[in-house]
Amino acid sequence: MNGRSYASKLVVVTVAVAGALVARRNWAQNNDVNIQFHAFQDTRSVTVLSPTVDLNRDFTDRTALRVSFGVDAISAASDSCARCHHQGVGTHRLYGGVAATRKLGDIKWTFGGAYSQENFYRSTTGLTSVTRDLNKGNTTVAGGFTFSLNQPQLHPQMDRRNQYASDGYGSVTQTLSKTTVVQAGYELARINGYQDNPFLRADVNGMMLVGHVPDTRTRQTFSARVRQALPAETFLEADYRRYIDDWQIGSNMLNVGISHYFNPQWLMNVAYRHYDQTAAFFYQPAYVGPPPAYFTADYRLEPFASNNFSAQLDVTPTEGFPWLPAGAGVMLHYERYRADNGFEAVILSTGVRIPLKAR
Secondary structure (H helix, E strand, O other), X not given: OOHHHHHHHXXXXXXXXXXXXXXXXXXXXXXXXXXEEEEEEEOOOOEEEEEEEEEEEEOOOOEEEEEEEEXXXXXXXOOOXXXXXXXXXXXXXXXXXXXXXXXXXXEEEEEEEEEEXXXXXXXXXXXXXXXXXEHHHOEEEEEEEEEXXXXXXXXXXXXXXXXXXXXXXEEEEEEOOOOEEEEEEEEEEEEEEOOOOOOOEEEEOOEEEEOEOOOEEEEEEEEEEXXXXXXXXXXXXXXXEEEEEOOOOEEEEEEXXXXXXXXXXXXXXXXXXXXXXXXXXXXXOOEOOOOOOOXXXXXXXXXXXXXXXXXXXXXXOOOOOOXXXXXXXXXXXXXXXXEOOOOEEXXXXXXXXXEOOOO
16 A cells, blocks of 8 residues: 555554444443544654544434544655655645534434645545434444545646545444344445556656546445343454455455453453455556556555454553543553564554543
8 A cells, every 4th residue: 555545544544443432331321522542663664653632422312423633744755756755755645534423313314524635635525424323222323424525736747636425335234142133234435537646656667757547436245243142241343345346356355353341441352354456457567569558656556465463451440540530541552563575563552541531
């Protein structure tokens, strides 16, 4: 992945992992502030530092608000213009989002939006989703839709291009027993408009040219999840995702993790994730012969496999920390990523959750 897209995805994925654990027991409160700091470094000497802040607030038993803000500080980003910054250049990204949830009987409706801005890229997103509990709360049906306007800048020019991304999803979550929950989901995404990367050059008959890819892309994702409670305050989680698109990329992701409560204040999670994908139909390490209609040097479109190991510790002392209010908790997270294309990365995260007193 490039510096910009990897940093964006890094924060999303890391926060999602943390959020999945935060949602358990002592961390499962709706009035709080989560402050986290993420540090990332890879084999390209790219460093990403990302502080994030999330505010969750229940105004009534039917209305809730979530506000998020974050910063990515990226050094030596690999997507820097090859003509202007041969050794890479530092960049940064600011992003924020807000979402409100309204409960109407067994139905929850969420709507909101997000905005991000960086040196050569900006994105504006609107979202909405609906969930409904059925079967006395044992079944939950959910669906949602997002629309994004992405505007990359053709650096070193000042021109911008537009990219439109629409994404819809649906899922069914079923409680099978007091100890087992399963979920199945489907997602369909359509991207139209400019999708070239103005920073990466492909080798075409010995000449380094800016890549050119199709201006439409349809993505489909199928997912399945299992959450299983085990004896001795231990929980098993397993996720599988199958992805296909009309660029002929197909991927599989399997994630297996286990969490254990040493006591009500100490929660440990360890997980392993394997990922593999095929290449886009137009990808080649180098292009020889008549100029192709599509060509790319984007390594996100090449075939590869990767493994990721992670560990996380959540601590919520009964009497709180000396420097934090009662009920506050601290999170420590570590990830080690390695792909067979030579890419490696280490991710370190820490965070603190501060409960807000209800009025």
